[in-house]
Amino acid sequence: MGKKASDNNTDVATPYQAIGGEKTVEKLANRFYDIMEQDPFAAELLAIHPQPLNNIRHVFYLYLTMWLGGPNQYEQERGHPRLRARHLPYTVTPALKAQWMYCMRKAMYDTVDNIQLADQLLKALDQLAEHMINQDDNA
Numbered sequence: 402m403g404k405k406a407s408d409n410n411t412d413v414a415t416p417y418q419a420i421g422g423e424k425t426v427e428k429l430a431n432r433f434y435d436i437m438e439q440d441p442f443a444a445e446l447l448a449i450h451p452q453p454l455n456n457i458r459h460v461f462y463l464y465l466t467m468w469l470g471g472p473n474q475y476e477q478e479r480g481h482p483r484l485r486a487r488h489l490p491y492t493v494t495p496a497l498k499a500q501w502m503y504c505m506r507k508a509m510y511d512t513v514d515n516i517q518l519a520d521q522l523l524k525a526l527d528q529l530a531e532h533m534i535n536q537d538d539n540a
C-alpha cells in the first residue's frame with residue numbers, strides 16, 4: 402500500500418517548472434545575449450559569436466529548456482547536443498568562460514527569484530562551461 406519513492410517523482414517539480422517554465426527560460430536566454438551585446442566585459446565573447454544573434458538566441462533557449470527538464474524540442478531540431486564538440490570550432494579559453502559565466506550570472510539573478518535555485522543552476526552551468534574550455538588563455 403505504501404508509496405515507493407519513485408511513485409512520487411511526478412510530484413517533484415523540474416527546475417523548468419520551478420523557475421516558471423517557458424516565459425522565464427525565454428527571458429533568461431534573451432537576457433543572457435542582451436548582456437553579452439551590451440556589457441564591455443563580454444566584448445571578446447560577443448566577438449566570437451556569428452551575427453546576428455537571432456538564431457543562437459532561439460537555439461540556446463531550446464537547449465536551456467531541455468537542460469532544465471522541460472520539453473525536448475532541442476534534440477528534434479538539432480540532434481544530440483554533443484556540446485563540447487559543437488564548441489570545438491571556437492576558441493574557448495578560461496577568459497571567455499569567465500565572460501560567459503559573468504553574463505549568465507547576471508541574467509540568472511535578473512530572471513530567477515529563488516536565489517538558492519539560481520545558485521544551484523549557476524554551479525551546474527559553471528561545471529558545464531569549464532568542460533567547454535578547449536584552449537589556454539595565452540595559446
Ligand code: HEM
Nearest residue numbers: 449450451457461464479487491493497498501529530533
Ligand atoms: C565556456 C564558454 C562558452 C563560449 C565561449 C561559448 C561560445 C559559443 C559559440 C561561439 C557558439 C556558436 C554560436 C552560433 O552558432 O551562432 C556557441 C553555441 C552554443 N553554445 Fe556555447 N559557449 C560557451 C559555453 C556554453 C555553455 C556552458 C553552454 C550550455 C549551458 C552553451 C550552449 C551552447 C549551445 C546550446 C550552442 C548551440 C549549439 C547548437 O548549434 O545546437 N555554451 N557557444
